Amino acid sequence: MIEVNGLHLAFGTANVLNDVNLQVRAGQSFGLVGESGSGKTTVLRCLAGQYTHWRGEAQIGGRALTHKLDRAQKLTQCREVQMVFQDPYGSLHPRHTVHTVLAEPLRIHGMDRERERIENILVKVGLNASFRFRYPHQLSGGQRQRVAIARALILEPRVLLLDEPTSALDVSVQAEILNLLSDLRERDGLTYLMVTHDLGVVAHLCDELAVMQQGRIVETLTTDALCNGEVQHEYTRMLVDASRSYSRDMAEATVAA
Numbered sequence: 001m002i003e004v005n006g007l008h009l010a011f012g013t014a015n016v017l018n019d020v021n022l023q024v025r026a027g028q029s030f031g032l033v034g035e036s037g038s039g040k041t042t043v044l045r046c047l048a049g050q051y052t053h054w055r056g057e058a059q060i061g062g063r064a065l066t067h068k069l070d071r072a073q074k075l076t077q078c079r080e081v082q083m084v085f086q087d088p089y090g091s092l093h094p095r096h097t098v099h100t101v102l103a104e105p106l107r108i109h110g111m112d113r114e115r116e117r118i119e120n121i122l123v124k125v126g127l128n129a130s131f132r133f134r135y136p137h138q139l140s141g142g143q144r145q146r147v148a149i150a151r152a153l154i155l156e157p158r159v160l161l162l163d164e165p166t167s168a169l170d171v172s173v174q175a176e177i178l179n180l181l182s183d184l185r186e187r188d189g190l191t192y193l194m195v196t197h198d199l200g201v202v203a204h205l206c207d208e209l210a211v212m213q214q215g216r217i218v219e220t221l222t223t224d225a226l227c228n229g230e231v232q233h234e235y236t237r238m239l240v241d242a243s244r245s246y247s248r249d250m251a252e253a254t255v256a257a
């Protein structure tokens with residue numbers, strides 16, 4: 001469903017992506033992990049068409065990504081691929097109601113049955129029709145992220161690019177949103193490419209992952225291999241060890257509190 005071959009991208013003289021290769025099958029949930037600044041979000045932004053000065057080849061759903069999209073191509077791409085951002089507050093306009101947020105993509109794409117589609121999508125993400133009249137400040141962090149997911153899904157895309165979709169949320173709410181994403185994928189056969197720094201999130205939601213370091217993919221492995229400690233690259237091992245000691249410290253801190 002997503003195929004990336006030899007993706008390179010630079011900002012000025014800084015090489016941010018170096019020969020990135022990825023294969024994500026239809027219906028798969030694929031994680032992209034690695035240290036801060038390793039280029040994870042940049043890969044998603046290239047695939048979402050937000051950066052166009054990359055070199056290499058990329059395809060989504062058999063359609064090659066091109067550097068310049070005309071309006072019709074942009075609309076087609078939006079119908080197929082949507083991105084969900086980390087910060088649900090920043091990504092929702094503070095003076096737009098939930099209805100306005102969800103109606104906008106429908107209007108741009110000339111889709112009918114606006115009210116019915118909005119009410120259905122709200123139920124699908126675990127909210128209800130009464131949320132249509134709320135503003136972002138009248139929603140909890142988890143509810144805001146549900147609205148952001150509803151906005152991404154209202155055009156019925158096949159692929160979601162998820163950029164740290166739970167990291168801005170309270171721990172208790174993170175699991176709810178991960179479960180929602182997992183249910184949605186199963187129900188609608190969606191394909192996910194998800195950036196996260198949290199290996200626990202990968203274990204929960206992904207079946208395969210790629211590990212990035214300094215703009216390169218250093219290892220691609222299954223989640224089972226990750227959980228069994230069957231990792232090849234030293235950097236992946238370091239991430240696993242860091243994640244284990246973080247979980248241990250968190251557990252000790254929680255018990256002590």
Ligand SMILES: Nc1ncnc2c1ncn2[C@@H]1O[C@H](COP(=O)(O)OP(=O)(O)OP(=O)(O)O)[C@@H](O)[C@H]1O
Binds near residue numbers: 035036037040042
């Ligand atoms: N628009 C931009 N202009 C210049 N440099 C950029 C731009 N966007 C990203 N970068 C640089 O590209 C590198 C990769 O950034 P990116 O956001 O993809 O990393 P990341 O792995 O997603 O990090 P994080 O986990 O902190 O979000 C960083 O060094 C960043 O400073």
